[in-house]
Amino acid sequence: xxxxxxxxxxxxxxxxxxxxxxxxxxxxxxxxxxxxxxxxxxxxxxxxxxxxxxxxxxxxxxxxxxxxxxxxxxxxxxxxxxxxxxxxxxxxxxxxxxxxxxxxxxxxxxxxxxxxxxxxxxxxxxxxxxxxxxxxxxxxxxxxxxxxxxxxxxxxxxxxxxxxxxxxxxxxxxxxxxxxxxxxxxxxxxxxxxxxxxxxxxxxxxxxxxxxxxxxxxxxxxxxxxx
Numbered sequence: 001x002x003x004x005x006x007x008x009x010x011x012x013x014x015x016x017x018x019x020x021x022x023x024x025x026x027x028x029x030x031x032x033x034x035x036x037x038x039x040x041x042x043x044x045x046x047x048x049x050x051x052x053x054x055x056x057x058x059x060x061x062x063x064x065x066x067x068x069x070x071x072x073x074x075x076x077x078x079x080x081x082x083x084x085x086x087x088x089x090x091x092x093x094x095x096x097x098x099x100x101x102x103x104x105x106x107x108x109x110x111x112x113x114x115x116x117x118x119x120x121x122x123x124x125x126x127x128x129x130x131x132x133x134x135x136x137x138x139x140x141x142x143x144x145x146x147x148x149x150x151x152x153x154x155x156x157x158x159x160x161x162x163x164x165x166x167x168x169x170x171x172x173x174x175x176x177x178x179x180x181x182x183x184x185x186x187x188x189x190x191x192x193x194x195x196x197x198x199x200x201x202x203x204x205x206x207x208x209x210x211x212x213x214x215x216x217x218x219x220x221x222x223x224x225x226x227x
Contacts (some may be wrong), residue, residue, distance in 0.1 A: 001079060002035075002038060002039075003031055003034045003035040003038050003061075003065060004035075005031055005032065005035045006148065007087050007145050007148040008036070008093070008120065008145060008148050008152045009031060009032050009093065009111065010011070010035075010115055010152075011143050011145050011152075011154050012032060012091055012093050012118050012120055012154055012218065013032055013035060013036050013041060015116075015118045015143070015154060015156050015186055016036070016042070016089055016116070016118060017041065017142065018042070018126075019042075019088040019089040019115060019116060020042055020043040020044065020088065020092065021042070021043060021044045021045065021086075021087045021088050021089075022036070022042060022044040022045050022087050022088065022089045022091060022154050023040060023047075023048060023049050023056040023079075023081075023082050023087045023089075023090050023091070024045060024046070024047050024090075024091045024093075025049075025078060025079065025081075025091065025092045025103065026048075026049055026054075026092060026093065026094060026095055027047035027048055027049050027054070027055075027058050027116070028049065028054045028057065028094070029054070029057045029058055029060075029061050030047040030057075030058035030059075030062055030071065030073070031061065032059045032093070033046075033047050033062075033067075033071050033186070034061055034062060034067055034071065035050060035051075035171070037065075037067050037070050037136060038065060038067075038221055041172075043070070044070055044087075045070065045071045045072075045073070045087075046069075046072050046073075046074055046081070046082065047062065047071050047074070047086060048073070048074040048075070048081045048082070049075065050075070050076065050077045050078075052064035052075060055073055055074075055075050058073055059073050065095075066093075077100060077105075077106075078102075078103035079104075079106065079110050079111060079115050080107070081104060082110065082138070082221065084110055084113045084158070085108065085110075085113065087114070088114065088115045088116070089114050089116040089117065090111075090114050090116075090117065090118070090122070091116050091118045091120075092104075092117070092118070092119050093118065093119070093120035093154075094120060094122060095121065095122060096121060096123050097122075097123060097124030097126070097127045097128035098118055098124050098127055098128075099127050099128060100121055100128055101128050101131045102200065104131065104135075105131065105135075106192070108135055109127070111137075111159075111222045112136075112137075113159075114158040114159075114185070115158065116140075116156065116157065116158055117137070117156075117157040117158075118154065118155075118156055118223075119155045119156075120152055120153065120154045120155070121153065122129055122189050122208070125153050125155065125174070126171050126172050128155065129170070129171045129174070129175075130166070130171050133164045133166045133171070134163065136159065136160045136161075136162070136164050136166060137157045137158070137159055137160060137161075138157065138158050138160040138162065138164050139155055139156065139157055139164075139166075139174070139175055139176060140155065140156050140157065140158050140176075140179035141156035141176055142154065142155050142174045142175075142176035142177045143177075144174075144177055144183060144186050144189070145185065146185045151185060151189050153165075153174065153177070155174070160197070161181075168220065169220060169223060171226055172212050172220060172224075173186075173190065173220075187225065189219055190224060190225055191225060193217075193221060194218065194221040194222070194225060195217055197214050197217060197221070198218070200214060201214050201215070201218070204205075
Protein backbone atom coordinates (compact mmCIF):
# COMPACT_ATOMS: atom_id res chain seq x y z
CA UNK A 1 0.00 0.00 0.00
CA UNK A 2 1.31 3.42 -0.93
CA UNK A 3 0.40 7.01 -0.07
CA UNK A 4 0.86 9.30 -3.04
CA UNK A 5 2.36 12.72 -2.36
CA UNK A 6 2.34 15.97 -4.28
CA UNK A 7 5.73 17.07 -5.63
CA UNK A 8 5.80 19.74 -2.91
CA UNK A 9 5.37 17.26 -0.07
CA UNK A 10 7.59 14.65 -1.70
CA UNK A 11 10.39 17.21 -1.85
CA UNK A 12 9.88 18.00 1.84
CA UNK A 13 9.96 14.30 2.72
CA UNK A 14 13.13 13.65 0.71
CA UNK A 15 14.83 16.59 2.44
CA UNK A 16 14.44 14.80 5.79
CA UNK A 17 16.87 12.00 4.89
CA UNK A 18 18.49 10.43 6.92
CA UNK A 19 16.30 11.46 9.88
CA UNK A 20 13.95 8.72 11.10
CA UNK A 21 11.76 10.49 13.67
CA UNK A 22 9.95 13.72 12.81
CA UNK A 23 7.08 15.99 13.72
CA UNK A 24 4.83 17.35 10.99
CA UNK A 25 3.46 20.67 12.22
CA UNK A 26 0.21 21.69 10.52
CA UNK A 27 -0.07 18.13 9.25
CA UNK A 28 -3.59 18.48 7.80
CA UNK A 29 -4.25 14.97 6.40
CA UNK A 30 -0.91 13.52 7.63
CA UNK A 31 0.05 12.51 4.10
CA UNK A 32 3.75 13.25 4.57
CA UNK A 33 4.34 11.16 7.71
CA UNK A 34 2.20 8.33 6.33
CA UNK A 35 4.17 8.22 3.08
CA UNK A 36 7.45 8.36 5.00
CA UNK A 37 6.48 5.39 7.18
CA UNK A 38 5.08 3.32 4.32
CA UNK A 39 8.22 3.80 2.23
CA UNK A 40 10.62 3.07 5.05
CA UNK A 41 12.01 6.61 5.04
CA UNK A 42 10.78 7.20 8.59
CA UNK A 43 10.35 4.99 11.64
CA UNK A 44 8.23 7.22 13.85
CA UNK A 45 6.31 10.49 13.53
CA UNK A 46 4.16 12.99 15.34
CA UNK A 47 1.35 14.56 13.30
CA UNK A 48 0.21 17.83 14.86
CA UNK A 49 -2.33 20.47 13.96
CA UNK A 50 -3.96 23.44 15.65
CA UNK A 51 -7.35 22.57 14.16
CA UNK A 52 -9.57 19.75 15.36
CA UNK A 53 -10.97 19.12 11.87
CA UNK A 54 -7.59 18.67 10.18
CA UNK A 55 -6.41 16.46 13.03
CA UNK A 56 -9.45 14.20 12.62
CA UNK A 57 -8.62 13.99 8.91
CA UNK A 58 -5.05 13.06 9.87
CA UNK A 59 -6.30 10.31 12.20
CA UNK A 60 -8.45 8.90 9.38
CA UNK A 61 -5.47 8.77 7.01
CA UNK A 62 -3.26 7.16 9.63
CA UNK A 63 -5.88 4.50 10.37
CA UNK A 64 -6.41 3.86 6.66
CA UNK A 65 -2.78 2.83 6.35
CA UNK A 66 -2.70 0.99 9.70
CA UNK A 67 -0.04 3.30 11.11
CA UNK A 68 -1.71 4.12 14.44
CA UNK A 69 1.17 2.57 16.42
CA UNK A 70 3.83 4.57 14.56
CA UNK A 71 2.27 8.02 14.14
CA UNK A 72 0.99 9.90 17.16
CA UNK A 73 -1.48 12.75 16.63
CA UNK A 74 -1.44 15.86 18.80
CA UNK A 75 -3.74 18.87 18.92
CA UNK A 76 -2.03 22.17 19.62
CA UNK A 77 -0.32 25.28 18.31
CA UNK A 78 3.06 25.17 16.61
CA UNK A 79 5.93 23.54 18.43
CA UNK A 80 4.12 23.61 21.79
CA UNK A 81 3.02 20.01 21.27
CA UNK A 82 6.60 18.70 21.18
CA UNK A 83 9.11 18.15 23.97
CA UNK A 84 12.88 18.53 23.46
CA UNK A 85 14.49 15.30 22.28
CA UNK A 86 11.27 13.63 21.13
CA UNK A 87 12.08 13.81 17.43
CA UNK A 88 15.12 14.49 15.25
CA UNK A 89 13.48 16.92 12.88
CA UNK A 90 10.44 19.02 12.09
CA UNK A 91 8.46 19.84 8.95
CA UNK A 92 6.46 23.07 8.81
CA UNK A 93 4.91 23.29 5.36
CA UNK A 94 2.06 25.02 3.56
CA UNK A 95 1.91 28.22 5.61
CA UNK A 96 2.98 31.80 5.08
CA UNK A 97 6.55 32.72 5.92
CA UNK A 98 5.36 35.10 8.64
CA UNK A 99 3.35 32.35 10.34
CA UNK A 100 6.26 29.92 10.18
CA UNK A 101 8.45 32.65 11.66
CA UNK A 102 6.01 33.17 14.54
CA UNK A 103 5.93 29.42 15.23
CA UNK A 104 9.73 29.26 15.49
CA UNK A 105 9.94 32.53 17.39
CA UNK A 106 7.56 31.26 20.08
CA UNK A 107 10.22 28.82 21.34
CA UNK A 108 13.62 29.39 19.75
CA UNK A 109 15.53 27.06 22.14
CA UNK A 110 13.15 24.22 21.23
CA UNK A 111 13.45 25.03 17.52
CA UNK A 112 17.23 24.84 17.88
CA UNK A 113 17.03 21.44 19.57
CA UNK A 114 16.16 19.71 16.28
CA UNK A 115 18.83 18.38 13.95
CA UNK A 116 16.99 19.72 10.93
CA UNK A 117 13.93 21.77 10.06
CA UNK A 118 12.18 21.58 6.70
CA UNK A 119 10.32 24.83 6.10
CA UNK A 120 8.04 25.44 3.13
CA UNK A 121 6.60 28.96 3.09
CA UNK A 122 3.82 29.70 0.61
CA UNK A 123 4.86 33.36 0.59
CA UNK A 124 7.19 35.78 2.42
CA UNK A 125 10.18 33.45 2.20
CA UNK A 126 12.40 36.53 2.56
CA UNK A 127 10.84 37.33 5.94
CA UNK A 128 11.51 33.77 7.10
CA UNK A 129 15.12 33.82 5.85
CA UNK A 130 15.76 37.10 7.68
CA UNK A 131 14.50 35.57 10.92
CA UNK A 132 16.65 32.46 10.38
CA UNK A 133 19.77 34.56 9.83
CA UNK A 134 19.18 36.73 12.90
CA UNK A 135 18.65 33.68 15.10
CA UNK A 136 21.59 31.59 13.85
CA UNK A 137 19.81 29.03 11.73
CA UNK A 138 21.87 28.05 8.70
CA UNK A 139 20.17 27.32 5.38
CA UNK A 140 21.94 24.17 4.21
CA UNK A 141 19.79 23.42 1.18
CA UNK A 142 16.90 24.82 -0.83
CA UNK A 143 14.62 23.46 -3.52
CA UNK A 144 12.09 25.16 -5.78
CA UNK A 145 9.34 23.16 -7.47
CA UNK A 146 6.38 23.75 -9.75
CA UNK A 147 3.44 21.76 -8.41
CA UNK A 148 -0.09 22.07 -9.81
CA UNK A 149 0.84 25.37 -11.49
CA UNK A 150 2.12 26.87 -8.23
CA UNK A 151 5.72 27.51 -7.29
CA UNK A 152 6.98 26.45 -3.87
CA UNK A 153 10.30 26.94 -2.09
CA UNK A 154 11.54 24.35 0.38
CA UNK A 155 14.16 25.58 2.86
CA UNK A 156 16.32 23.09 4.77
CA UNK A 157 17.67 24.51 8.01
CA UNK A 158 20.05 23.49 10.78
CA UNK A 159 20.90 25.38 13.98
CA UNK A 160 24.32 27.02 13.85
CA UNK A 161 26.83 27.61 16.64
CA UNK A 162 28.25 30.64 14.83
CA UNK A 163 26.67 33.79 13.34
CA UNK A 164 24.93 33.36 10.00
CA UNK A 165 25.33 36.17 7.46
CA UNK A 166 23.30 36.53 4.27
CA UNK A 167 23.22 39.50 1.90
CA UNK A 168 20.12 41.03 0.35
CA UNK A 169 20.17 38.71 -2.65
CA UNK A 170 20.44 35.67 -0.37
CA UNK A 171 17.46 36.78 1.70
CA UNK A 172 15.28 37.62 -1.28
CA UNK A 173 16.11 34.73 -3.58
CA UNK A 174 17.76 32.10 -1.37
CA UNK A 175 21.48 31.63 -0.65
CA UNK A 176 21.42 28.16 -2.21
CA UNK A 177 18.81 28.67 -4.93
CA UNK A 178 20.40 31.76 -6.44
CA UNK A 179 23.77 30.05 -6.80
CA UNK A 180 22.49 26.99 -8.64
CA UNK A 181 23.94 26.87 -12.14
CA UNK A 182 20.60 26.38 -13.88
CA UNK A 183 17.07 25.95 -12.58
CA UNK A 184 14.23 26.51 -15.02
CA UNK A 185 11.55 27.04 -12.36
CA UNK A 186 13.70 29.57 -10.50
CA UNK A 187 14.53 31.51 -13.66
CA UNK A 188 10.95 31.54 -14.94
CA UNK A 189 9.59 32.73 -11.61
CA UNK A 190 11.85 35.75 -11.32
CA UNK A 191 11.83 36.53 -15.04
CA UNK A 192 8.04 36.84 -14.80
CA UNK A 193 8.37 39.37 -11.98
CA UNK A 194 11.07 41.27 -13.86
CA UNK A 195 8.88 41.59 -16.96
CA UNK A 196 5.85 42.61 -14.89
CA UNK A 197 7.86 45.29 -13.08
CA UNK A 198 9.07 46.69 -16.41
CA UNK A 199 5.47 47.06 -17.55
CA UNK A 200 4.56 48.90 -14.35
CA UNK A 201 7.57 51.20 -14.57
CA UNK A 202 6.76 52.09 -18.16
CA UNK A 203 3.21 53.01 -17.18
CA UNK A 204 4.10 55.18 -14.17
CA UNK A 205 5.07 58.88 -14.28
CA UNK A 206 8.82 59.46 -13.96
CA UNK A 207 8.58 60.87 -10.42
CA UNK A 208 6.02 58.42 -9.06
CA UNK A 209 6.83 57.41 -5.44
CA UNK A 210 7.01 53.71 -6.41
CA UNK A 211 9.68 54.19 -9.07
CA UNK A 212 12.72 54.07 -6.77
CA UNK A 213 11.60 50.88 -5.06
CA UNK A 214 10.76 49.23 -8.38
CA UNK A 215 14.11 50.20 -9.88
CA UNK A 216 15.92 48.77 -6.87
CA UNK A 217 13.95 45.55 -7.18
CA UNK A 218 14.82 45.38 -10.87
CA UNK A 219 18.51 45.76 -10.09
CA UNK A 220 18.31 42.78 -7.73
CA UNK A 221 16.41 40.74 -10.28
CA UNK A 222 18.94 41.62 -12.99
CA UNK A 223 21.76 40.38 -10.82
CA UNK A 224 20.08 37.15 -9.81
CA UNK A 225 19.01 36.49 -13.42
CA UNK A 226 22.52 37.39 -14.58
CA UNK A 227 21.27 39.98 -17.08
